[in-house]
Amino acid sequence: MTDLRQRVPGVEPLRLALDAVDYLADTGLATALYCAVGLAQPLLLEGEAGVGKTEAAKALAQVLDTRLVRLQCYEGIDAAEALYEWNYPRQLLGIRLAEAGGAALRDEDLFGEAYLIERPLLAALRHPGPRPAVLLVDEVDRADDEFEAFLLELLGEATVTIPELGTVRAAHPPLVILTSNRTRDLHDALKRRCLYHWIDYPSLERAVAIVRRRVPGSTRPLVEQAARAVARLRALDLQKPPGIAETINWVAALELLGVETLDAAAAERTLGSILKYREDQELAASTGLAALVGD
């Protein structure tokens, strides 16, 4: 913990450190991350798709110079996929080999390290240090209630019991970051234990700065034009307003095509990298692409 505090002595130093690894956070997010590290409490990040929830966890791991363990949640995920699994084919093979070689085989031989498949949660708990791993539980709302309860228990105790091996206690309990797209309400018990932060769309200047970091070689006027156009697009009544991830893709596409100034023709060619619904594209076209990309 002291090591962590030395690395990030405050909110502002953390923000600058994130900046140095090309993640531009605002004060709100930096405070949330700093509290998550300092208070050793899980942090629940919510926000529209493409505002950089997952990237925040990656950047934090980079700043703390530690391992990032990512658990992507999906419907029906269970302990065998999240925690650990025995390598059954290998165990069978082990039995056969022992028989063929006439060797004596004990239970412990089959249920040992060599036959254990480590899944993300176990990996995060067994991370040797010196600093705790960053455990990213991505899109936790996709998993079901039962898994949420299981996760809660595991995170609270930072221990897990494997019947054949015994109890694993985390030497360095992982720093947990959960993200959610709000497809369903998370359980209050989980929310109560977490710090919470809603990541908003970045301001125009911040968006320009982020895109310029992410797309090396992009020229400032082009990025500014694109960011302004995206801000105007968001004001339209779109089904999926473009996030910062789409802006980055858009500028990268424009760069690839050798576009130097964004005009209606260039926007029309590359509209597919920023608007992913036909209705949205039609709405943008009927609003007038020239007006959207103009200065």
Added chain:
Amino acid sequence: MTEGADLAALAGHFGARLRGAGIAVTPERAGTFARAVLLTEAATLPELYWCARVTLVSRLEEVAAFDTAFWAVFGGRADPVGERGDPNAPALPPPATAPRATAANGAPVPPAGPAGGARHGLDWTGQQPGSGRAVAVPGLASDEERLASRDFAELDREQLARLRGAMSALLRATPTRLSRRTRRHRRGSHLDLRATLRRSRRSGADPVRRLRRRRRPRPRRLILLLDISGSMEPYAQAYLQLLHCAARTSRAEGFTFATRLTRLTRLLRSATPAAALERAGRAAPDWSGGTRIGPALQAFLDRYGRRGLAHGAVVLVVSDGWERGDPALVGAQMARLARLAHRVVWVNPRKAAEGFQPLAGGMAAALPYCDALVSGHSLEAMAEVARALAPDCAAGPAPGP
């Protein structure tokens, strides 16, 4: 500010204030807030703001109430929220309150005449086999039997409450889909290595019998979109009760709308239906106001449906289709909904009336995108709703395509 005793008192008082504003702040959370202030050595108001928000708020909907309470207690107008977002762009509508603006030509349009509303989708004539014959409702006492055929509009609250048991029995079956979880099955598609190996201990570590698993069917999510405008009021009570029954047995989500959309699922998890109904009434302030179906559907799809709530779900829309706004918007949003959902069933109590034709503007626009249109005006008719929701599960000819 960072002195222990004062900070504790401050955190406690502020927590109490937030509780008054409807944000559930436990003493534990207030303690976390105090620790965060100490940790970050918050000295300026924005720093304090973020410390408090990160630790005391746990959902986006609470942010507005939190902001009000925070600035009321700590004063000053240096609102850091104002610094976020793009100052050049017009403000996004606050997600928790009003639905998005109507279509550009949002002027009210008179209900369309007998236009060719039903084209490719549902044809309202004669698509309801057995809509005239009595439908058997399981497990009714004689008194309830008498109530079962009465129109919901004629029942008082107490009589409605007596029909609860029958209502929960109706919603046993929504269509199923294959989940990602598996269970042991004799003719499963993949091998259960764990169980096979365990079984092999009985036969000297020889895996003689192969055990298999297959994916387990799960009921699809049921989503109820309930019109609570004035014309629908008697039915709204009945369907809220149905939703309450469903929310306790299966995965169901409920929304009400008249002029704005309100999510009710959390409220309906409470113990008694009467309490749940009362809370739902308080949460939806436009109870018995006018109707704006199109914007409500749009708000539902933008905020919840698109993110995954409506994917593969069974959607039940309860409304008489009297749209005050533009029916074209209803049509466009219903098309979106039909693309997302597994099945869309529209319940219109007016359908029970003699000589009903789906000519109300919103209804005519929505009809091509519905899998079934049923009346659902009484408990017996509700059995028909259950059949329309799960045509494969119920006996008899399936309504709709």
